[in-house]
Amino acid sequence: MRRISDSTVRRLAAYLRFLEHAEAEGRVTISSGELARLGGTTSAQVRKDLSFFGSFGKRGLGYSVPALASKIGEILGLQRAHRVVLVGAGNMGGALAQYRGFHQRGFHISMIFDQDPKKVGVRWNGLQVRDVRQLESDLRKDPIDIAIVATPAEAAQQVVDKLVQAGVKAILNFAPVRLSVPPDVEVKTVNMALELETLSYALANR
């Protein structure tokens, strides 16, 4: 299978949500037109996105909701649970630790680290906040799949260096800073301001 683009992956993840809603409503099939409408794209785009993975739809009948949901889940690697470490027990970390959407999708936060002695040892959602100085040794003993970095901008690169040293290959970054990682490590930076900019564009071009 050839490597698909980041925007295609994002659309697939969005289609999966719509399929799960449809499944919960007892629907059996869904058309490319309906997926397109829900996802704010075109039927042609939906068919193109799904054609990467072979033929699913039947002309005139649409896609089988459970079959397509299961196939997209498999493509995204969601058929297994992921262990997640959270670094940064501030406001953003707290919001993420409580975010219900992660657990539903099989992303389980299994460790939380911070550098603040006042936070270390405190229990959060049943987990004890650990000292960031133990990050590398703890992760070596007990490897995780994905790290979430929710530290202040100044601390983020240093934390990421430790995560990389400890063998982490996938990092979700909430700190407003560009991070350097080796080519075999995947980093996604969630940029809150960028989302507001797309709204600013919409307001300016009404």
Next chain:
Amino acid sequence: MRRISDSTVRRLAAYLRFLEHAEAEGRVTISSGELARLGGTTSAQVRKDLSFFGSFGKRGLGYSVPALASKIGEILGLQRAHRVVLVGAGNMGGALAQYRGFHQRGFHISMIFDQDPKKVGVRWNGLQVRDVRQLESDLRKDPIDIAIVATPAEAAQQVVDKLVQAGVKAILNFAPVRLSVPPDVEVKTVNMALELETLSYALANR
């Protein structure tokens, strides 16, 4: 100018960040190849994205950094400041209220609302948290451009209905729920789990 797609808008916002970094480093020109490398896309895509707005680059010389930054800022409607209301003074709201990236981009949180009597009246970043029951009347007196919804999922639709009633046309939603709005209102939902899913894809397809 024809309507450009959401993914193009997101790439433009990303290019703007790279241009500002380049400008801060005293750079005068930048090539489509460099913008492509920084943005994880292709030179052809960069040239296509920028061609929407007429001709900027000179073959062999690249784009003028300040001219392109200013043009993209104008396209995104960032030449003016935006007044933002935040609804939901929980962990996520707290993280957003303190997020430095907003202010840098001219997004100024000027009101915060919550429904919890224990939070109403408390000062946050120099703003007093207001009672959500006053949302409509306060916004009518003092209109804002963009609303950020950071409430629990159950409360989000009700808050959005009030925002729409008060004339808000652009909403950034952090609640893990799909929202209904009239066609003239733009909603973006930030889905944290979706970001983890793109990392899951990257891990599954290494």
